[in-house]
Structures are given as structure tokens and as C-alpha cells.
Amino acid sequence: MNSNSTSALSHDYRSSLRIESPCEFTAVRNATLQLREWLAGKGLPEAELSAWELALVEAGNNAVKYAGAGARQLPVGLEISCGEREVEARVTDHTQGFDWPSEIELPDMESESGRGLFLIKSLTDSVTYLRHAGQNVMVLRRARPAAETEPGLDADRLPARLAEAEAALNDMTAELATSYESLVAMFRYSAELGAHTDVKDFSQRLLRDLMQIAEADSAVLRLLSSDGKRLETLLVMPEQGRIILPPVTLTEGLSSVEVGAARNRQDIWFDPGEPLDRNDPLRTVMPVGNGICHAFVVADQLVGTAALGRFAADKPFTAAQVNLLHTFIDFLAIQIVNARLLNERTTTRVTRRELEIAAEIQHSLLPETVPACLPFELAATCQNALQVGGDFYDFIPAGDGAVLLVIADVMGKGVPAALFAAVLRSTIRSMPQLFSQPGELLGAANRTLYSDLSRVDMFATAKVAYLNPRRQEIVSASAGHCPLLVWPSGVAPANTPSRAGFPLGIEPDVKYAQTVTPLPPGAAALLYTDGLSETRNPAGEMLGDKMLFQLLAQAAAHTSDAHAGKHFLLGRLADFCDHAPPTDDQTLIFIRHLA
Amino acid sequence: MHILVDNERVRVTGLDGLGADNCAEFKQLLKPHVTDACRVVEIDCGPIRFLDSDGLGALICIHKWLAPHHGRVRLGQTSPVVRQLLGRLRLDEIFEFAP
Numbered sequence: 220m221n222s223n224s225t226s227a228l229s230h231d232y233r234s235s236l237r238i239e240s241p242c243e244f245t246a247v248r249n250a251t252l253q254l255r256e257w258l259a260g261k262g263l264p265e266a267e268l269s270a271w272e273l274a275l276v277e278a279g280n281n282a283v284k285y286a287g288a289g290a291r292q293l294p295v296g297l298e299i300s301c302g303e304r305e306v307e308a309r310v311t312d313h314t315q316g317f318d319w320p321s322e323i324e325l326p327d328m329e330s331e332s333g334r335g336l337f338l339i340k341s342l343t344d345s346v347t348y349l350r351h352a353g354q355n356v357m358v359l360r361r362a363r364p365a366a367e368t369e370p371g372l373d374a375d376r377l378p379a380r381l382a383e384a385e386a387a388l389n390d391m392t393a394e395l396a397t398s399y400e401s402l403v404a405m406f407r408y409s410a411e412l413g414a415h416t417d418v419k420d421f422s423q424r425l426l427r428d429l430m431q432i433a434e435a436d437s438a439v440l441r442l443l444s445s446d447g448k449r450l451e452t453l454l455v456m457p458e459q460g461r462i463i464l465p466p467v468t469l470t471e472g473l474s475s476v477e478v479g480a481a482r483n484r485q486d487i488w489f490d491p492g493e494p495l496d497r498n499d500p501l502r503t504v505m506p507v508g509n510g511i512c513h514a515f516v517v518a519d520q521l522v523g524t525a526a527l528g529r530f531a532a533d534k535p536f537t538a539a540q541v542n543l544l545h546t547f548i549d550f551l552a553i554q555i556v557n558a559r560l561l562n563e564r565t566t567t568r569v570t571r572r573e574l575e576i577a578a579e580i581q582h583s584l585l586p587e588t589v590p591a592c593l594p595f596e597l598a599a600t601c602q603n604a605l606q607v608g609g610d611f612y613d614f615i616p617a618g619d620g621a622v623l624l625v626i627a628d629v630m631g632k633g634v635p636a637a638l639f640a641a642v643l644r645s646t647i648r649s650m651p652q653l654f655s656q657p658g659e660l661l662g663a664a665n666r667t668l669y670s671d672l673s674r675v676d677m678f679a680t681a682k683v684a685y686l687n688p689r690r691q692e693i694v695s696a697s698a699g700h701c702p703l704l705v706w707p708s709g710v711a712p713a714n715t716p717s718r719a720g721f722p723l724g725i726e727p728d729v730k731y732a733q734t735v736t737p738l739p740p741g742a743a744a745l746l747y748t749d750g751l752s753e754t755r756n757p758a759g760e761m762l763g764d765k766m767l768f769q770l771l772a773q774a775a776a777h778t779s780d781a782h783a784g785k786h787f788l789l790g791r792l793a794d795f796c797d798h799a800p801p802t803d804d805q806t807l808i809f810i811r812h813l814a
Numbered sequence: 815m816h817i818l819v820d821n822e823r824v825r826v827t828g829l830d831g832l833g834a835d836n837c838a839e840f841k842q843l844l845k846p847h848v849t850d851a852c853r854v855v856e857i858d859c860g861p862i863r864f865l866d867s868d869g870l871g872a873l874i875c876i877h878k879w880l881a882p883h884h885g886r887v888r889l890g891q892t893s894p895v896v897r898q899l900l901g902r903l904r905l906d907e908i909f910e911f912a913p
Binding site: 244245247248269272273276277280283284325328329330331332334335337338341 | 870899904907
């Protein structure tokens with residue numbers, strides 16, 4: 220197995236050698252010596268060998284020098300291919316990359332650095348630096364000097380030379396055909412990029428094409444689990460055997476080449492000389508022959524692994540076929556990541572729409588007009604937080620000039636909370652005979668709603684208050700809701716009452732006590748939800764019922780009607796939280812005796 | 815690599831290559847010998863079969879250590895490849911060359 224591998228793959232017309240070197244100067248240096256030796260075997264003259272050795276060292280050293288801490292764990296790829304007219308080298312780095320300068324100037328003579336790029340450029344005919352997310356490739360090309368004129372061919376050798384040329388031509392044709400097929404496939408798949416495609420179906424078609432073009436007998440595609448701890452099987456091909464490969468854990472599956480490739484983010488080859496480990500799960504699919512496992516990443520994030528296998532022991536994958544694997548699988552990786560992003564976007568849209576619906580429901584629950592209840596005046600507001608909750612208030616004319624005030628907070632957010640708020644509102648409105656008895660009314664509403672609320676594990680707090688202008692008093696009952704704050708003129712209560720009564724939907728049969736509170740001339744009263752009292756200032760301190768009462772007292776002292784009192788209170792609340800948007804719905808009913 | 819100190823002269827022999835992988839060590843070994851009294855650091859380039867831009871950076875560094883005391887770096891037995899490299903980088907004026 221070549222984890223730090225050298226893969227020499229030969230064709231008659233062009234051959235190549237690829238080395239993945241650890242990201243260290245010494246290792247890069249040793250790799251360039253191997254490449255030089257290999258080029259020497261191709262018959263390059265000494266001057267050419269020295270030029271290539273130096274150019275490769277300079278490119279490789281750059282890959283080491285500018286690699287960040289994470290990138291130092293990744294190999295530097297050095298690949299060289301030698302044709303009859305040209306030598307091409309590719310140096311893959313995992314640095315941040317840079318823009319290749321259009322002009323390269325030599326630094327000051329006494330500068331100790333800054334000559335690497337100049338050397339690379341002057342030693343080669345062309346340099347291209349291709350930047351990608353997570354890795355970059357420097358492509359160096361230099362023409363190969365014309366071979367010395369051979370002595371005249373004798374007629375006896377001519378057939379042999381012709382046969383060699385024909386074989387070379389056949390190989391070139393085969394490679395061109397492969398390239399054509401892969402190009403056609405890529406065009407076909409490109410049309411699906413960005414569309415809502417089933418990832419498994421897409422992967423299956425792509426892998427099938429890849430296997431055919433790369434002449435592979437088997438393939439395994441695994442994706443990294445959402446928690447990033449395992450490689451989970453997406454596809455095993457061919458599928459006839461219905462082989463099930465269990466997930467492999469990245470921290471434990473050390474005998475697995477897939478885990479090795481994923482952890483080191485590099486290709487791992489296996490062949491009869493260096494076969495798969497006995498405990499490697501991949502052996503069930505690729506028991507003999509050759510293979511390669513490729514880890515694929517997008518934006519420096521591991522997405523998964525793809526393994527290709529071939530049963531024939533004497534037919535390793537060629538460089539072109541390995542390139543094909545990289546191209547297809549990296550393309551697949553982009554499609555997988557795109558599909559995930561599309562799913563996330565759809566979910567976000569659904570959530571946003573759900574919130575819009577909830578907001579519409581909540582808005583529809585609020586009374587359009589405020590009934591007259593002289594000598595009292597009423598003002599109310601319901602301010603939604605970003606996530607719509609189940610707050611609502613209601614004013615219901617209760618006969619004889621009285622008004623039933625309802626304020627409630629259904630536990631939860633979104634559509635379910637808004638729907639239960641609507642049901643609660645309707646339930647209360649359906650019991651006009653109990654409007655003057657808020658305790659009885661809450662008990663009856665609880666009995667009606669208990670089975671529905673408890674079945675879905677929901678509950679609601681509510682305060683119901685019967686405002687009686689004739690008796691100038693308010694009769695209220697509470698189902699676990701915030702207290703009624705009352706500011707009688709010139710009298711400040713020693714403390715504020717706590718939340719009383721069970722919330723609706725907790726117990727099937729609850730008796731709710733009711734309290735009669737006089738509202739003398741000039742009095743102000745406040746019904747509210749906990750979104751008000753639980754407002755926090757930038758230091759994280761909560762406002763609380765007691766401080767809210769102080770704000771009510773200030774509002775009563777500085778204003779003379781309910782609307783002004785409400786606005787005063789909301790202004791002070793905004794000051795308290797430094798005008799930060801509310802994190803919970805804030806609902807209040809301000810009651811003012813106008814006399 | 816061997817370092818011989820002879821009065822004002824420091825002589826380096828047996829250096830077979832100077833590049834990114836060994837230039838830091840090269841400077842570290844030489845630094846104690848490049849004193850105020852040192853006038854020339856002579857490097858036998860005969861065995862050098864490889865020199866890269868970082869190796870050249872190390873030679874320039876030694877040149878800068880010596881320059882305040884009018885010292886020089888002298889390169890001996892430079893191969894055509896090394897000479898060509900120095901010429902390519904227009905550094906052939908900064909060093910002295912000895913046969």
C-alpha cells in the first residue's frame with residue numbers, strides 16, 4: 220500500500236510519476252531526487268535534469284514554507300510526466316495560495332529570500348498556478364530538447380519501429396476516447412448542478428459511468444456522518460451482491476484504507492504486493508487485485524471517500540484513470556454539498572413561512588377596536604419577538620358597560636402556539652355567562668382545553684379580568700399568569716403578588732380563586748405577559764415584576780390617559796434593554812381611571 | 815561538512831548541497847566562527863551538487879555578517895551549474911570566486 224506513494228504509470232507516448240511527500244523540506248528534497256532519477260531514466264540530458272530538480276525543489280519548498288499548521292499534516296504532491304516533446308510537472312500545495320505575478324522582479328542583491336518564483340519562471344517555459352479551495356496546483360512545463368539524430372535506421376528495424384509507433388498511437392487513441400467519454404459525462408452531470416437532485420441516485424449514475432470509463436470492477440462510496448465521526452456507506456457497486464458495509468469510525472477503524480485516506484486526506488493505493496488489511500471492511504467488496512481510495516473534500520471539509528477496485532492483479536489504474544476518479548468524485552462532492560445547501564435553504568424557507576402564518580394567526584386574534592368602558596380607558600399592545608409566540612389579549616364587551624379583559628401566553632412558538640391561542644380565545648368567548656366570574660371562567664376553560672393541551676404536552680398561562688365601571692373595580696383570576704399590577708393614587712403596594720393558579724392544561728380540574736381590586740379615580744393597572752417582566756438589560760439583569768411596578772407608578776404619575784401611559788411604559792422598557800429587539804413576545808393591557 | 819579556522823580565514827569543505835533543508839543548520843554551525851576578526855569565509859563548492867534559492871540566501875546572510883568588517887565570501891571550485899545559477903540571479907558580483 221502506498222500511503223506515501225509513488226505511482227509510476229507508463230504509456231509509450233507519455234509516462235508519469237507521482238509522489239506525495241510529507242510537508243517537510245527534507246522530504247520534498249528527497250522526492251525531487253527521485254523525480255530527477257526517474258527523468259534521467261527517460262533520457263533527459265544533465266542540464267535538463269538540473270533545471271527540473273531546481274524548479275521542483277523551489278515549488279516544493281514554497282508548498283512547505285507557506286503551509287499553515289493544518290496544511291502541514293497534508294502531503295505535498297509532486298507529479299511529473301514526460302512526453303516526447305515536453306516535460307510537465309504539477310506541484311500540489313495546501314497553502315492559502317497566491318496570485319501568480321505577471322512580472323517577477325529579482326529582489327535587492329542583499330536580500331536573503333524572494334528568488335524562488337524568479338527561478339521557477341526562468342527554468343521553465345510556462346508556469347500556471349491554479350488556485351482551488353483547500354489546494355492549489357502549480358503546473359510547470361518545459362520543452363524537451365530534440366533527441367540527437369539517430370544513426371540511419373536499417374530496414375530490418377523498421378517493422379519494429381512501426382509496431383512501436385502503432386502501439387503508441389493505440390494508447391493515445393484509447394486515452395483520447397477515455398477523455399472524450401469523461402468530458403461527455405461531465406457535461407451531462409453539469410446540467411444537474413444546482414438542481415434538486417436525489418444525491419444517491421445522482422451518485423449511482425456517476426459512479427456507474429466512472430466504473431465503466433475507468434474500467435473498474437467495483438466501487439464503494441462513503442459519506443462523512445453529520446457528527447463527523449464516521450464514514451457511512453452510500454453506495455456499493457456492483458449492487459448485485461447486496462453487500463452491506465457497516466459504518467467505520469474515524470478514530471477506530473485503523474485497519475481501513477478508507478479511514479486512512481479520510482484522516483490523512485490523501486489517496487491510498489493497494490495492490491497484490493500491498494493488499495488491504497485482513498480486517499479492512501473494503502475486502503468484502505475488493506478481495507483481490509488493485510485499487511485506490513480517494514478522500515474528497517470541499518472547502519477544506521471532508522465530505523467522504525470513494526474507492527475503486529479492479530480484480531485483475533496485473534492491471535493497475537493508470538494516471539489518466541486516477542485523474543478521472545479525482546475529477547468525477549470532486550464533481551460529485553460539489554453536488555453533494557450543493558444538495559445539502561439546497562435542503563437547508565428549503566428548510567429555512569418553510570420555517571420562515573411557518574412564522575409568517577403564525578404571525579398572521581396571532582394578529583387575527585387581537586381585537587380591532589377598543590371598547591369604551593368609562594370612566595376607564597384601555598390601551599393595549601402585542602409586540603412580536605423574532606420567533607412568534609402564543610401571546611394574545613382580548614377585550615370582550617360583557618354587558619352593563621363592563622368589559623372582560625383577557626391576556627394569555629401559550630407555551631411554545633410558531634404555528635402550534637398560535638393555533639392554541641386561537642382555540643383558547645374562542646373557548647373564553649363561548650362562555651359569556653361566566654364573564655363576571657373570572658375564576659369560574661378559567662376553571663371551565665381549563666376543563667374544556669385540558670385533554671387537548673395535555674395530549675400535546677402544551678399549556679397556557681392566562682389572566683382574565685372583569686372590569687366593572689359601575690363598581691369601579693376589577694375582578695380577576697389567574698391561571699399561572701403574571702400578576703395584575705395596580706397603582707392606586709398615592710398608594711404604592713409593599714410588594715407585588717406572585718403568579719397564582721395552575722396554568723391551563725396542567726391539571727384536569729382546577730378551581731381558580733378570584734380577587735376583587737378597587738380602581739379608584741386616577742388609578743392605573745397593568746396586565747402583561749412575562750415577555751415584559753423578563754426583559755433583560757445589556758448586563759443581563761432581568762427587569763422583574765417589582766421594577767415593572769415602579770415603571771407603572773412612573774407612567775401613572777407622568778401621564779393621564781391609557782395610551783400615553785402605555786407609550787411611556789414601552790419607552791422606559793426600550794431604554795432598559797438599550798433598544799435591543801425583544802427576545803419574547805411583549806403584550807400588555809394598560810387600564811387608566813380617567814377621573 | 816568541515817569548518818577550518820585559520821586566523822582571519824574560515825574554510826568550509828565537504829559541503830555537498832545547500833538548500834532549504836539544511837541552510838538553517840549551515841548558518842548555525844558557521845555563526846560562532848564569523849567573528850569580527852574574520853575577513854574571509856571560503857567555501858569549497860567542488861562537492862556541491864545542489865544549491866537552491868534558500869541555500870543562496872544562506873550565503874548572502876554570511877556575506878552580510880562579514881560586510882561590516884570588510885570581509886568577503888569566497889567561493890572556490892564552483893561548478894558551471896552553480897556559476898550559471900549565480901549569473902541567472904545576478905549574484906555573481908556579491909561573491910569572490912577562487913579557482
